Amino acid sequence: MTMHADASIPSIDIDVFGDDFLAAPYSRHDLLRGAGPLFWLSKYGVYGMARHQEISATLKDWQTFISSRGVGLSDFSREKPWRPPSLLLETDPPVHDRTRGIMKDIVSLSALQELRPVWQAEADALIDRVVGAGPLDAVAELAQAFPLRVFPQIIGLPDEGRDNLLAYAMATFNAFGPRNEIFLVSEAKAASAAQWVAQACERRNLKPDGWGMKVYAAADAGRCTEEEAARLVRSFLSAGVDTTVNGIGNMIHAFACNPAQWERLRERPALLKRVFDEALRWDSTVQTFFRTTSRDVEVAGSTVPEGSKILLFLAAANRDPRKWPDPEKFDIERVASGHMGFGFGIHQCLGQMVARLEAEVILAAMLPKVREIRFAGDPVRLLNNTLHSLEALPVEFIAA
Ligand code: OVV
DSSP, rough: OEEEETTTTTTEEEESSSHHHHHSSSHHHHHHHHSSEEEEEETTTTEEEEEHHHHHHHHOOTEEEETTTTTSSSSSSTTTOSOOOOOOOOTTTTHHHHHHHHHHHSHHHHHHHHHHHHHHHHHHHHHHHBBBBBEHIIIEEEEIIHHHHHHHHHHTOTTTTHHHHHHHHHHHTTTTTOSOOHHHHHHHTTTTHHHHHHHHHSSSGGGGHHHHHHHHHHHHSSSSSSSHHHHHHHHHHSSSHHHHHHHHHHHHHHHHHOHHHHHHHHHOOGGGGHHHHHHHSSSBBOEEEEEEEEEEEETEEEEEEEEEEEEEEEEHHHTTTTTSTTTOOOOOOOOOOOSSSOOOOOOOOOOOOHHHHHHHHHHHHTTTEEEEEEEESEEEEEEEESSSEHHHHHEEEEOO
């Protein structure tokens, strides 16, 4: 299966879910973008796109490039999904609009405004602990510590066992790729975590007043069933932790790699609101998602048959020189709007304002106190089929 039947479509035989690629995706994206607007990934028998313009157009056309057959390699119309499909991520309208409406009302602007001072105080306390404390692992001490402190609390999860969230999310994001060693190892590690998550999503285990219980209030109001409510709470837990953990970790890593940008931010704190989006453009937590074609469709002059999987390299679009001047530069003065780090279209990240709030309060806490973010060792990668993830980030936060 190395040639594509349509000779006008370039065929690429590298393993985009192999260790080499996942460990250093950015050095290989140029090859994907350069192949053309559409290419064939022979190892998996799927199409791929890596340029901003085509990915944007694909995500916009949700009727043709659907999500309900899964946004991973597996086609739900042919294979049993790894877990019951997400009612947000792995659905199309009209179901998607109804479920998204429920979640959108919960993750509201007013809810976030109330949270800001509370989370700012948490961030201030956490940053006080890490500044001037010598070399430490910014993944464990900051990138994981902060979301795990504030997010389960707002959902209203049980106090015990919250560390299961990371193992569960790792396996969930690996499951969007092939059944490779990376997936199998994380799946084995997540077996008990999946059980914990399933129980944590039940009404009787959620605390009153949290976002989890608010989903059940929507069920009581007739907007969804009790079973759907449990699965929507699961979406909070699947999408809300590892994404922000790695988003924060990658952002700290970006500054450690680019000390002049940290200095610039300290000179112009008004740039703070832009930083997280540029960090996601430069290094996207979610690197890829698939869509499935609902009909034969013409793409860049070639016909893609119904039922085809297309792998969208969001992180490659975020460094596409056709879209961004000097794309390899992490530049906090850049206007990064239009980046694909939160996706695009009807499925664009529902929790993006929560993620931004987490990043903003951490940066706001750091700005006056941290003069420099200095490497104290080499970063260690954690390979994942979907996420660009750090296992460890040894740094020293030098006090101002
Ligand atoms: C965006 C995202 C990632 C993973 C899982 C889900 C969503 C979900 O809805 O379960």
